Every structure is written in C-alpha cells, then in structure tokens.
Amino acid sequence: MKRSKRFFSWSIFLASFKSNYISYLVVTFGNALILFILVLILSSLTINATRQSMSNLFNSANMERQMKEGAVSLYLSYDEGIQLYNDEMPLLGEYSPLLYESFVTIMELNTGEYDLALNTIKITYDGLYSSPLNNGETIEEKHAYAISETINLVNTFIPLFNLDDSINDFLPYFISDFLDQYSLNSEMSNKKLIKGSIKNSIDDYLKNKFDFKNENIGLINESIDKLLVVENKDEFSAVALNEVDVVVDTLGNNVVNYFTIDIPTNIIIEAYLSNKDAYQENTILDGNIGYKDNVYIEVIATLMGTLFEENYYLEALPEFTVNYLTNERGIPYYVKDGKEVLVLNISDRDKLVKVKEGMGKKANLLEKQYKEILTGEPYSESEINIAKVESKEFYDIGYKFVYDFLKEYINNKSLYYNEETNVINDDAVIKKVANDLKIYAEPIINNLFGVNSIDELTEDKYGIDGKEILSKVYDYAFSSISVYKTEYDICKVDKGYDEKTSILVSLVKASDTLVDQIPDDIYIKLYDLSSRNLYGLVIGSMFFSMAGLLLPMVYSILTSNSLVASEVENGSLAFTLSSPLSRTSIILTKAIYQIVSITTMFIVLLIFGLIARELAILIGGDDFISSFSVLDLTLYSLGAYLVILAISGICFLCSTVFNKTKYSLGVGGGISIFFLVTSILGLFGLDVMPLALRIDTMNIFNYLTIIRLFDVQAIMDGNVIFYYKIIGLILIAFVTYSSSIVIFNKKDLPL
C-alpha cells in the first residue's frame, strides 16, 4: 500500500530504460563521437593561424598604406627641406631679422629717441642746402645735393646714432625720405615728418633689397600704421615680432610651397636676438653645425612637422563609407547633359551619382575633406579634436626626421645637392627615405600587431615575420615615391591642380593598396572574418546550437512519444496503470527518466568534449587553449542541454495530450523540427555568423525559435545575458513537464 503513495517507481524507470536504451546509447555516444571528431579535426586545421594570416593581410595592407604615406611624406619633406634650406631660408633668415630691426627702429624714431640726431640731420641739411659749396642750380638740384651730402656725413658718424649694424642699409632710404618731407615743411615736428616719410622709405628699401613686389607694399604699410601708435618701449620687441610674423606669414605662401603654414619667424628672430654675431657669422657653437644653419634646420623641421601633422590629421579622422562616385580629387559629382558637375555644396547632394549597392568604398584622405557632402554629416567636434590630438604626435615624428636629415645634409651637401646646377639628387634622397622609413615603421608595425618589439613578430606565432616586413618597407618606399612623383607631375602640370590638391591626390594614389580597392562592404566582411572566433562559430554555433541538437532532439521526440502516447495507443500502459501505482507516480517516473537520460546524455557529451579538447591540445591544437576554453565548452553544453530539456518538455506534453502516436509525433516532432529549422535559418541573421555569410533579414527567424534562448554569441563574448536567456529555457521545461503531469492525471486513457 505504501508503494502507491510514492512518486517514483524504480520498476517503471527501469522499464523505460529497457524500452529506450538502444536509442539512448546511439544518440548519446553518436553525438559525443561527432563532437569528439569535430574537435580533433579542428585541432589539425590551425584555424587561428588562418585567421591570423587573414588578419595579417589587413594589418599588412593597413601598414603598407601607412608606410607608403610615410615614405611619401618623408620624401616630400626631405626634398622640400633641401629646397627651403637652399632657396628660401637664406632669404627668410636675412629678411626676418632686418624687418624686425626696421620695425623696432621705426618705433624708436617715432618716440623721439633719435630727435637729437634727426635735428642734427636737419641742421646739416639746412647748412648744406644753403652752403656755397652747393653747386645745384635749381631747388631740386640743391635739395638732392644736400641730401646726398647729409647721407655721406651720417654714414661717417653712424656710430653716434648707436644703431644696429643691420639697419645701416636702411638709413639712407630713411634720411632721404625724411629730408624730402622736411624740405616741404620745415616747421613740421619730427614725429610728423617720420610719419610722412617712413612708409615710403621702408617700401623703397624692401623693393631694392629683396625684390619686394608692389602688391605686398600695402601689407607693410598696415604694419607701420600699427607700429606708429606704440609708445611704450617695453612693447617694441613683441610688437615688432608680431608684425614680422604677420608680414612673413602672409607672404609665406609665395615663399614656402606648402599648405597654409605659419612660418616660425619667432625662431629666427629669437635666435638672432640671442646671439646676433653668431647668427650673422653662422658660428659653430657646439656640434658641427653653424648657429644660423641650426636655426634654419629648426625652422624647416617645424614647417615639415606641421606638414606631417596636417597629413596625419586627415588619416586620423574616422573612416566612413563613400557611397557616391567621386572624382580623383575626392570631390563628389553628378552628371548633367553627359558632363560631370562637381558638387561642392551640400544642397546638391541628392543629385550625386550613387555607386552600386554594397560597393561603397572606405573614404580616402581626399574624400575625408568632403565628408559632409558625401554623407550629409560633418565630422563632429569631438572627432575633429581626437584627430587633432592624434596627429600632434606626428608633428614630433616629422620634426625629428627632418631635423636629423638636414643635419646630415649640411655635412654631406654634395651627396644630396648639386650646388652648381641647383638640382637635388633624388636617388640619394629616396635612398635616405627608404632607410629612415624602417625606423619610422617599427613603432607603427608594433602597434598594428600589438607587440612590444619587432623581434616578437615571428612566423610561428603570428604567421608573419617582422624582419620580412621591414625588408618590404624598403620596396614600399621606392614604389610609392616613384608613383608619387609621376602623379604629382600629372596633377600639377597636366591637370593644373593647386599645390595642396596635387600633393594629396598623388599621396593617395601612391599609398593605395590592393585592400583599399576592395568595396567597403566586402572589406568589412573580410575583416570581420579575420576577427572571428571560428571555434565558437563551428563548435558553439554549428555544433551545439544546430547539428549537435538534432540527434538529442530526435531522441526527445521519439522517447517522449514512446513513454506515453505510444503506450496509450498500443495499450501497454494498461498493465502499469492497472497496478497499484498512482498515475502521478507513473508519469512522474517517466518524466524523470526522460530528464535523467537527457542530462546524462549531455554529461557524456561534455566529458567527450573535454577529453577531445585535451587531446587536441596535446596533438598541437594550441589554439584551443585560448579560443575554446573549458568554461566555453561547459556553457555550450549547458545551453544545448537546456534547449533539449525544453524541447523534450514540449514533446512530453504532446505525448500526454495526444492518445495517438501520429498526433504526438506530428505535433511534438513538428514543433521541435520547426524550432531547429528556424534556428538554422536564423543563424544566418545572427551576429555569430561572419558578415560575409550574414543575411540580416533572416534574423526574423530567430524570433520564432526557442533555440535562440541559448545565446552562443554571449558565451563567446563572456556576456551574462546568456544566463538570463537560459532561465527562459528552464521555465519552458518546468511548465511543460508539470502540465504534462497534471494533464495525464486527469485525462481519459482509452486502454
């Protein structure tokens, strides 16, 4: 009598086992064997190495582009450096201190410091004008005689003025103009006379001395106006420096052929002021470079550092996909009457020629300049700021390389430059660039591959040899510079692009890699493939959430059916049901049997998986240690186990609801297979699928299947959402099994 009160019957449990053990053993060990073989197969494939080499392909392509950009930038700056040093710097080096001194002198004159001298000059002039020695017949001739003699006298007594030597050349111009004014109005104060004459004299002086162009005179005059209001002597130096800077920068674009660069006149003037003699004599103070040469190098290095920074600023701006056609200058266009019309206005964007779907490309440096037109969205302030901060680093790099190069150049001028013909020896420069690029490349390569030193990059570990990469760098330098030179000539001469555009277009063409030509869509997909955990994909997604579910699912469908519906249909349940056992204990024992059998099935699977993993590692599948951890394997098994538990619950419920095998199998099996099929289809829409194979719209299937409550991707990502989702599976299992028990207790059984 006590038996009937129990909720579990060993006899029924064993009977269930006897009826179903063959399918249990086949499924349990069959599935475990499949996993075992799968893991061993994967161990021999060195997926990570394949993935690594794929990843290396992209890293290499990325590196190749950066190297080529670096080579072109170095070449450009070395070449420009030599030219600047030989052509513009001597001019700037002389011009800037002179302008500074002139400006200071003007301010000093204006404040009456030299009134005594000026009065002496006036008296001298007056004396000479009316002197019997003045042999001029007309007033003009007398005036000219007096001026020229005064200047001669002043030159003799110049030390009395206590003026800077560098200003000596300027004085005759000034005295001449000053006395012109004086002759017109002798009552006028010195200050007014200076105001009336100084512009003219400076202009004349600059025109004669530096071949100064008429159109730039206005610029100087503006500066003089500012100088003439300064009264405080302490401000003279700063004001003069500032005005020199303004003048030189404005004129700079004619002097230095590059972008909008602030010429660092302050470097020149400060160096000049701190040691005028050493500056003028180019004395060697320390090292083996003259004082002035060193200043020149600093200026050029500063300018070229800025060039690097500006180039890298575009590189550092975030990438985006260009879905419109652009011309080679990166400017988008549309076609009207068969002709290309460039779009430089965002409102014309809707007319743009679209590229083929999915064929959009990663924006290059040229296109980044037109981001707002191309995408409708300008770069945000923070993106710009980040790029600016990142590119700052490249200022230092450029500065250092150019500084070092010019130092070497000054000591080996003949190697790089023919001073007779004024021609740069390009081959020598390119060779130098190629050598320097190796130094330039190392930190970039280390950064790309995430190593501390290039020696760590070995074929075995990374599938690519660091030294081999460095040897390639040499080739990159030659090829990119040669392309750059050709393209630059075409842009500048044939196409007539401005300097900046010519440089950028040629730079982009010279640093183009094979990977850059791949449409963005495909690039992203390939890149995604290279960054995948393929063990997670194959074992986690393909096996545990798909192939490995099939056998246990078939087992659940068949066993559920055989435990209840089939026994009802064939009447064998009558024998157990007519025993003193309660219905509850019969159905509960059957449910427990099913749950226990599925549980042990997955424990066996896990054990086989763990053994296979250890074996795989032993026979050389080192990738497993990191990419297929024991925890991952355990969680995959747990997830798959709970999926089958939930599905077995559904099948068990169907088996208790229906008295006919055909309905129990049809509905229970149908639902289960539906879940499996939708999950297979849905897999193509999941993040877990490599982008190359992903069809996002197929994600809809994932909402139709409970198998998705087993989140493989979350396991790979170490995301706790995995644990939340499996609660859903546990609930389904709980609800289906308990309702099965309730239903079985109440239903009519046609036995």
Place this chain on the structure above:
Amino acid sequence: MYELPLLSIKKVTKKFGNYVALSDINFDVYSNETLALIGESGAGKSTLLRIIMGFISPSLGEIYINGQSAFSNQKIIHKTISYLPSEFTLFDFPKGSDFINLCAKLNNSSNKNALSLIKDFDLDVNANPKRMSKGMKQKTAIISTFMNDKDVYLLDEPSTGLDPLMREKLYNQILKLKDNSKTIIFTTNSYDEAMRLADKVLIISNGKILKTININDIKKLRIHTFKIKVDEKNKEKLKNYIYDEDDEFIYALIEASHLKTFFKLLSNIEILSFETLQFNLENYVLHLLKGDKNEKK
C-alpha cells in the same frame, strides 16, 4: 440478509462528444460471481471495463467497489482488480519474462503464481515480445493478469487469439479462479464461452444493456432446439415456437415444460424433415429479444 455487491455500476453513461458510448448502465456484481458481457464490437463493452478501471471517467454515474466510490479513489480499483486489456502491445522488452517480471513487481505478485501459470500455458518466456504471435502475446498478458492475487479479474476478450487448446486452458484457469471464490468479469462475443463460464450474462448493444440472463436459470429450463421442414401452410401453426427460419427450414426453441404441447402440435401436421440441435444460447437470446420486440409492438 442483504449482501453488499462487490462491484456496483450505477447509471453509468459515457459520451464521446455527441456519440453516446454507454447509456445508463446499471448492474451489480457480487462476490464469487462470474459475469460475461456480450455484444458486438463497438457495443461499449471495453468502454465499460475502462470506466470500471478508472482509465476513463464516466460522463454520468458512478462505480462503487465494496460500497466505496471508485473513480475518486483509484487506489481501491487497482487494489481490487486485475485487468486484462483486449488490445495491447507488450512493452518493448527483450524477453517476455521481462514483461511478466515488471507486472509482478508493480502488483507485488508472487513468482510462484507466475511460474505455475507459465508452465500451465506452456509459454516460452525467453521469446522477444516483438516476435511473439498474437496467441503468445495473449498468453503473456493472461499470465501477467492471472498471477496477481486480487478479488476481481476484469478480462477484456480473454480468449482472443488463443488456439482451442489454450482456450481450454484459459477456461480452466478462469474456473479455477471461480473455485477460489474470485469475482470475474469478462467480455466475449462467444455465447458458448459465456454459457460455459458465466453465472450471469449481460447482453450489451449500442451502449445499452439489452438483457440480463442468468445462466443457471436457463440451464434449469432445459431448452431444446429443433430444425424442422414443413409446408408453407403449416408454418403458421408453429409460429409461436419459431425463432428463426431460412428458405428451407424453420428453427424452434422449446422449454422442457412445453415439449408435450409442441409434439402434439407436430403430430397434426406433415413433417418433411426433423432434426434435434444442440442448445445455442445465442439463438435463445435472439429468440428472447424477438419476443421482447413483439411485446413492445
């Protein structure tokens, strides 16, 4: 003294949707009584047994076992009754003995009973149930049912699939149970079987009890059956005795007490052919039912 029925079926009705499988079934079964339920297939016999077993619930009515309502207390059913289903498959076990062992364990039955039954029925218990003939399966099930020591044995068409020899053994077993004061309810469509084994026969048709027949009473009546050939005009004279006829013959059932009158009647007409037949319960029942019909008319 009033005896409490062991099993009491009260107003049991079972409907499957609109289909009425059983309609207002009432009968009592007393201890040591053997009851046969006779009816065509689909008459509702098996349904009635399933209701008694508690496998399906009646739409109306109640079953009492020893005065206790059974459906709400199924323990009492399974404690009291050993059931032999009519349509079944044995569990998918490797051996027949596995099945018998399971049933023994579930019902706390002694191995001794089982062994003696196996011997008696000459069953190869090592045979795989899948490969067993219908008869072997039936024997296995019979053994599994009969080995249990219960008060009531509910047998749904126990003789199906058995050869005459085995059927005889089954009858002997049933009679043995009867001797052991067990109560037996079985369904059959053989009147001979009912006649031989049962004390009482319930004729069920279309879910209703058509007739309850007490076999002992019939035996007391000593009924004779005759197969007679007479002219067409003489048939009319015999019509009260005829329960059946065909193109050539008429059939008559005569209780012993009416024999004298019957033969008197026969002596006055021309008999073309006359034959005495073995008593056939089925024929008798048909005759009775015909009488009932005529009465109703």
